[in-house]
Amino acid sequence: MPDKPPMPDGPSPALVFDTLFAYQRTAALRAAIELDLFRAIGEGPADAASLARGCQASERGIRILCDFLTIIGLLSKADGRYAHTPTSAIFLDPRSPASVASTARFLGDPLLQEPFNRLAEIVRAGRTVLPGQGSVEPENPAWVEFAHSMAPMMGPMAAPLGVIALAGKRGPVSVLDIAAGHGLFGIEIAKQNPEARIVALDWASVLAVASANARRAGVESRFETKAGSAFEVDFAGPHDIVLLTNFLHHFDPPTCISLLRKVRAALKPGGRVAALEFVPNEDRVSPPMSASFSLTMLATTAAGDAYTFRELEGMYREAGFVDIAGHPVPTGPHTVVVGHAA
Amino acid sequence: MPDKPPMPDGPSPALVFDTLFAYQRTAALRAAIELDLFRAIGEGPADAASLARGCQASERGIRILCDFLTIIGLLSKADGRYAHTPTSAIFLDPRSPASVASTARFLGDPLLQEPFNRLAEIVRAGRTVLPGQGSVEPENPAWVEFAHSMAPMMGPMAAPLGVIALAGKRGPVSVLDIAAGHGLFGIEIAKQNPEARIVALDWASVLAVASANARRAGVESRFETKAGSAFEVDFAGPHDIVLLTNFLHHFDPPTCISLLRKVRAALKPGGRVAALEFVPNEDRVSPPMSASFSLTMLATTAAGDAYTFRELEGMYREAGFVDIAGHPVPTGPHTVVVGHAA
Numbered sequence: 079m080p081d082k083p084p085m086p087d088g089p090s091p092a093l094v095f096d097t098l099f100a101y102q103r104t105a106a107l108r109a110a111i112e113l114d115l116f117r118a119i120g121e122g123p124a125d126a127a128s129l130a131r132g133c134q135a136s137e138r139g140i141r142i143l144c145d146f147l148t149i150i151g152l153l154s155k156a157d158g159r160y161a162h163t164p165t166s167a168i169f170l171d172p173r174s175p176a177s178v179a180s181t182a183r184f185l186g187d188p189l190l191q192e193p194f195n196r197l198a199e200i201v202r203a204g205r206t207v208l209p210g211q212g213s214v215e216p217e218n219p220a221w222v223e224f225a226h227s228m229a230p231m232m233g234p235m236a237a238p239l240g241v242i243a244l245a246g247k248r249g250p251v252s253v254l255d256i257a258a259g260h261g262l263f264g265i266e267i268a269k270q271n272p273e274a275r276i277v278a279l280d281w282a283s284v285l286a287v288a289s290a291n292a293r294r295a296g297v298e299s300r301f302e303t304k305a306g307s308a309f310e311v312d313f314a315g316p317h318d319i320v321l322l323t324n325f326l327h328h329f330d331p332p333t334c335i336s337l338l339r340k341v342r343a344a345l346k347p348g349g350r351v352a353a354l355e356f357v358p359n360e361d362r363v364s365p366p367m368s369a370s371f372s373l374t375m376l377a378t379t380a381a382g383d384a385y386t387f388r389e390l391e392g393m394y395r396e397a398g399f400v401d402i403a404g405h406p407v408p409t410g411p412h413t414v415v416v417g418h419a420a
Numbered sequence: 421m422p423d424k425p426p427m428p429d430g431p432s433p434a435l436v437f438d439t440l441f442a443y444q445r446t447a448a449l450r451a452a453i454e455l456d457l458f459r460a461i462g463e464g465p466a467d468a469a470s471l472a473r474g475c476q477a478s479e480r481g482i483r484i485l486c487d488f489l490t491i492i493g494l495l496s497k498a499d500g501r502y503a504h505t506p507t508s509a510i511f512l513d514p515r516s517p518a519s520v521a522s523t524a525r526f527l528g529d530p531l532l533q534e535p536f537n538r539l540a541e542i543v544r545a546g547r548t549v550l551p552g553q554g555s556v557e558p559e560n561p562a563w564v565e566f567a568h569s570m571a572p573m574m575g576p577m578a579a580p581l582g583v584i585a586l587a588g589k590r591g592p593v594s595v596l597d598i599a600a601g602h603g604l605f606g607i608e609i610a611k612q613n614p615e616a617r618i619v620a621l622d623w624a625s626v627l628a629v630a631s632a633n634a635r636r637a638g639v640e641s642r643f644e645t646k647a648g649s650a651f652e653v654d655f656a657g658p659h660d661i662v663l664l665t666n667f668l669h670h671f672d673p674p675t676c677i678s679l680l681r682k683v684r685a686a687l688k689p690g691g692r693v694a695a696l697e698f699v700p701n702e703d704r705v706s707p708p709m710s711a712s713f714s715l716t717m718l719a720t721t722a723a724g725d726a727y728t729f730r731e732l733e734g735m736y737r738e739a740g741f742v743d744i745a746g747h748p749v750p751t752g753p754h755t756v757v758v759g760h761a762a
Contacts, residue, residue, distance in 0.1 A: 089455055091511040094449070095573075098527045101443040102536060102715055107436070109539035123739050133607065136546025136656075141704075143543050144726070148705045149712050151435055169433040178433050197451035201485050204478025277553045311622055311696040362483075363490045364495055367437065370491050373444055376484040383484070389638060 104186075106146045111182045114164070115143070117171040119153065174373070176230070179272075183227040185261040191222040205380045213378040214328045216307060217281050225280075225287035232259075232323075235410040236266035242405045242414045243319050243352040249273055252317045256343065257325040258306045261288025261301070264321060268297040279304045279311060285351040307339060313344035320345060323354040327371070330381035331393055337409045338397030338417075343418040355382040357404060357413040367411040372401065389412055390415050423596045435589045446528075453524045457485070458504070458512040461495065465503040481710050518572070525569040531555060535719040547722045556572035556670045556719040558649060567602045567622075567629035574601075574665075577696065577752040578608035584747045585661050585694040591615050594659040596686065598650045599667040603630025603643070605696070606663060621646045621653060625746040635759040650679060655686035660689060669713070672723035673735055680739030680759075687761040693736075698726040699746060699755040709753040732757050 079375050101108055103106050111114060118124070118132035126141035130328045133140060147153040152170065162171065169178050174259050184190075189208070193200060206212035212352030213220060230287045244251070245266060251274040255264035258278035263290075268274050276297070278288045282305035292301035308325070326334045352359035354408045368384055375382035385393075394402045407414045448602050452458060457480055460466070460474035468483035486502045490497040494512065496503050504513065511520050515722045526532075531550070535542060538549050548554035555562060586593070586609060593616040597606035600620035607630075618639070620630050624647035634643035650667070662683045668676045683693050700711035710726055713717060717724035727735075736744045741759030748755045 089506055091573075093505070093507050094511045094520055094707070095523075097445045097449045097492065097494065097647075098711070100445040100599075101447075101533065102712070102719075103439045103442040103444075105536035105539045105719075106715060107439045109543055112540040113543060122544050133543075138723075139543030139718060140712045143539075145587075145704045146712055146715045149708050150439065151438065155703065165433070165435050167580045169436045176433075177437055181437075182440055186436075191443065194447035194473040195446045196453040197485075201451055201481030202477045206482040221428060223748050231433075260590045348484055361497065366491050367434070368505075370441070370444070370488055371482045373448060373488045376481060377447075381480075383480075405582055 086288075095122075102146070103150050105401060106143060106150070107152065108182050108186050110147060110152075111150045113143075113407045114172070114415075115140070115147075116166055116179065117172050118164055119160055119174055120167070120171040123156075123159040125159050126338045129160065149368045161337055176234075177342055178230040178231075178366070180227040181231045184220070184223045187220045187223055189218065190342050190374065190378055192394065197377060200377055204376075206348075206378050208374070209376060211328075212382050214382075221259065221281060221284050221285070225284045229262055229291075230259045231410070233262055235407045235412055236262045237261055237270075238264040238405075238409055239323070239352065240406045242271045243267060243321060243351070244270055244274075244417060247271065247318065250273070250321060251314065253277065253319045253321065254313055254315065254317045255279065255321045255323075256341070257323060258288045258321075259284060259323070260305075261285075263323050264301070265292055265295045265297055266277065267319070267321075268292075268300050269295065275300045275302070277302045277304055277314070277317075279306070279308060279313075281305065284399065310339075313340060314342035316346040316349065317344055318346055318349050319387065320349070322351060326353055326390070327355060327375055327384055328379050328382040330383075331385075331389070333381075334385075334393045335396045338393060342398045342419050347419060351399065351417050351419075353390070353415045354389065354407070355415060356411060357387050357390065357415065358384050360386050360388060362386065364413070368413075387413070387415065435530040448485060448492070449494065450524050450528050452485060452489060452494075453512070453521045455485075455508060456514070457482070457489075457657045458508055458521060458666045459514050460511065461502055461504055462513040462515060464500040465498075467501050469501065476639050491589055496752075505689060518576075522571075522605050523573045524568040526562070526565045528563045529565055531560065532716065532720055541710070542608035542719055546718075548718070548720050550720060553670075553722050556724075558698045559625065561625070563601065563623060563626050564629065567626045571602045571604055571633075573752070575604055577754055578604045579612075579727075580747075580751055581605055581663075581665070581694065581750045581756055582608040582612045584758060585609060585663060585692065586616075587692070589613065589660065593617070593661060595619065595656065595661045595663065596621065596655055596657065596659045597663045597665075597761065598683070600630045600645075600663075601626060601666070603633045603663050605641070606630075607634055607637045609640055609661070609663075610634075610642050617642045617644070619644045619646055619656070619659075621648070621650060621655075622705055625645065625707060637686060651682075655682060658688040658691065660688055660691050661685055662691070663696075664693060668695055668732070669726055670715055670721050671726040672725075673727075673731070675723075676727075676735045678736045679742065680735060684761050691761045693741065693759050694759075695732070695757045696749075697732065697757060698753060699729050699732065699757065700726050702728050702730060704728065707753070710755075729755070729757065 230289035606618035
């Protein structure tokens with residue numbers, strides 16, 4: 079028992095308790111998305127009783143959930159009626175073109191989340207408690223979910239990534255999209271350059287999602303697929319551009335360097351690799367979203383990390399790349415790191 | 421894919437992603453407490469390598485965990501060395517008398533946390549997925565953990581609660597402490613009034629913790645125990661004061677009223693009941709800690725809630741209490757609601 083209780087205007091344990099209860103925020107938002115609550119709210123301010131009818135849920139449950147979402151800034155409440163905040167209207171109502179609600183499915187995938195229940199053990203061991211390479215074990219179904227549900231987070235970064243990767247290059251361009259996932263990055267290049275041909279590489283089950291997206295975008299005639307592991311399949315080529323999006327962070331530096339060497343060997347002279355990465359500052363504690371991504375890599379991989387620009391530059395150089403530069407993406411937390419084959 | 425990507429200065433999905441990742445904050449803090457990291461940090465600023473040795477953990481794990489704790493404000497970092505923030509020094513270093521680190525054990529108890537993995541289902545049904553009455557099923561071992569580990573959160577509120585409950589009353593006082601838990605509230609009254617006699621009521625396994633605390637406080641000769649359910653055991657009496665701490669919120673209003681009637685019947689004329697509760701404002705969305713507690717009651721009980729003062733006042737009145745008043749506790753998020761037997 080404390081000798082002296084904390085005083086109201088002095089230091090407070092509020093941040094500690096807020097952190098110990100933070101998991102409830104994630105649970106509340108996921109539940110609301112699963113119940114399609116943000117769609118119901120979008121039909122106009124409503125009280126708990128009518129939202130409960132709309133969501134086929136209990137009034138007690140909806141009232142407490144909506145109050146909680148109001149407290150954490152994801153709904154507003156006036157006179158007992160709940161309404162969207164600007165954030166929930168744009169980013170959580172499924173009718174909004176910018177909605178990121180679907181990302182809750184991948185971000186809440188048990189594969190990514192359950193290791194956090196054993197985080198002390200992971201910190202002791204220095205690697206995920208998942209077997210083998212963790213989340214990047216072959217044919218992991220989580221990546222099908224990634225391809226399905228993460229497009230709304232990644233989509234806004236596709237256009238700037240395409241501009242950076244193409245760097246104004248017109249005419250026929252061969253693009254290898256490694257770990258293509260939803261395929262949106264290669265598809266965007268195919269849209270920006272009508273003579274670009276894309277080879278999307280990923281597990282077969284994931285490529286089915288990318289191919290469907292390519293058809294939907296009308297670029298399927300210039301969109302090929304290659305199923306398998308980036309470490310094993312022949313990259314063919316030579317290519318003008320290789321995309322490496324959200325990939326390097328899963329591996330240790332020697333593995334990244336060896337993959338980057340394979341990438342360089344598949345590029346034409348002067349060709350470029352463009353990696354999309356969470357790149358923290360050299361202090362490794364800013365900016366928050368990029369820097370905190372390291373914890374996900376600790377929990378779910380054997381040896382991955384969110385690498386600083388200096389670390390990535392070192393790996394690129396080691397693999398024989400030159401003219402290495404980082405381009406922060408204005409529409410997302412990521413940075414595109416470009417290197418050129420000599 | 422959004423028609424128009426969010427602009428850097430416009431609305432941002434940052435709050436949404438922060439919420440979807442919030443569970444990682446809880447996991448990181450719990451892991452750090454389990455690894456005794458805040459004690460190691462308290463021995464002086466140190467780099468990841470020496471902290472890893474001190475915590476018998478991997479350097480990769482410690483470095484990433486410490487960076488994450490720095491990002492969320494629970495450590496500081498300069499020149500690659502980690503140090504306490506004022507908050508972590510006072511509230512997380514186990515050598516600090518005000519440390520609340522042990523509360524992570526109760527707050528992270530699977531009984532309380534696992535229902536949040538099924539929160540959509542709970543909102544649909546309007547009650548916990550736990551069987552029966554949920555967390556208040558008889559002899560639930562979570563309450564032994566509560567008694568052991570929550571004293572640092574509850575302790576600072578004991579002195580003000582004692583003052584409010586005693587209201588200056590000197591001489592012999594009989595106090596019934598319902599759901600005594602760690603026993604600190606009754607013990608504090610025994611300390612404030614040397615002629616007070618306490619009867620602590622809880623499950624037998626929980627009372628063992630309270631009795632040990634009473635011995636440690638030197639009040640064991642005036643500290644009796646009564647094992648069983650508050651709804652079933654004879655309250656004996658008549659008592660001058662009945663404490664009902666952190667109890668009413670687990671039950672629906674009819675159950676609370678029936679218990680309050682039983683309490684009133686066990687009080688002397690003019691005797692008082694003092695309930696320690698999270699009491700949100702009438703808007704039910706402020707203050708944040710009290711208002712958000714409703715979600716824990718939704719997830720873990722059949723029909724509990726964080727009741728507003730008006731609701732509690734109504735239940736007290738219905739049970740025959742008069743002169744009902746709420747006293748916010750200056751040293752914690754709780755309010756003491758006092759009522760008098762006519």
